[in-house]
Amino acid sequence: MKYVIGNWKANKNLDEAKHWINAFLSFDFKLVQNNVTIIICPPYPFIPLLKENTVRFPFINIGSQDVSLYYQGSYTGEVTAHSLSGLADYAIIGHSERREHFKEANQALFSKVEHANKTNIKPIFCVRGENDELPRDIRIVAYEPVSAIGTGQNDSVDNILDMKEKLKLPENTIFIYGGSVTEENAHQYLIRPEIDGVLPGGASLDPHQFYNIVLSTI
Ligand code: PGA
Numbered sequence: 001m002k003y004v005i006g007n008w009k010a011n012k013n014l015d016e017a018k019h020w021i022n023a024f025l026s027f028d029f030k031l032v033q034n035n036v037t038i039i040i041c042p043p044y045p046f047i048p049l050l051k052e053n054t055v056r057f058p059f060i061n062i063g064s065q066d067v068s069l070y071y072q073g074s075y076t077g078e079v080t081a082h083s084l085s086g087l088a089d090y091a092i093i094g095h096s097e098r099r100e101h102f103k104e105a106n107q108a109l110f111s112k113v114e115h116a117n118k119t120n121i122k123p124i125f126c127v128r129g130e131n132d133e134l135p136r137d138i139r140i141v142a143y144e145p146v147s148a149i150g151t152g153q154n155d156s157v158d159n160i161l162d163m164k165e166k167l168k169l170p171e172n173t174i175f176i177y178g179g180s181v182t183e184e185n186a187h188q189y190l191i192r193p194e195i196d197g198v199l200p201g202g203a204s205l206d207p208h209q210f211y212n213i214v215l216s217t218i
Contacts (some may be wrong), residue, residue: 003197006204148179
């Protein structure tokens with residue numbers, strides 16, 4: 001099973017999100033649907049729309065790009081794991097943009113992982129390298145070197161495999177690579193048995209490009 005995780009980040013409005021999902025679902029998934037788990041991570045407001053549109057496609061899942069540090073309660077403006085349960089199947093936690101712009105550190109990130117687990121949302125924990133500590137019992141880890149994010153400087157397979165060694169992940173951890181993954185370069189990662197999937201940001205904004213990355217799993 002390969003994973004293709006699209007992180008829209010803070011992009012798109014309602015019309016654009018509708019257009020994206022209509023275009024994406026018009027493509028042919030017959031050849032890939034048994035071998036791929038697609039996870040689309042839109043901004044929070046579009047999660048219900050995408051969820052409703054994709055229920056007929058068991059291989060397409062919806063993820064959030066974060067969850068609140070709080071589980072629920074008087075925290076105006078927060079989107080909690082509790083609110084997301086039943087809507088998001090996965091949650092990206094610890095993305096380098098959250099660590100950098102919102103100063104999220106390990107303790108907070110580990111609490112978020114706990115909240116996600118409590119509501120059956122599977123955390124996808126992002127690390128920038130071996131110095132980012134991993135939460136206990138994490139099942140999905142995405143290696144996203146800062147130098148590769150949004151730069152066009154996608155990392156080499158060799159570097160990624162070196163980093164996987166250094167991270168000393170328990171067996172059966174799902175190991176994802178993210179950072180300037182495109183329809184042109186996705187295949188070199190996806191053919192490697194050691195790399196379980198890719199996490200494109202920019203290239204997930206265009207439904208056709210994202211579909212081509214999904215096709216690169218075969
Ligand atoms: P990018 O983003 O594909 O645009 O480099 C990846 C990410 O930040 O998850």
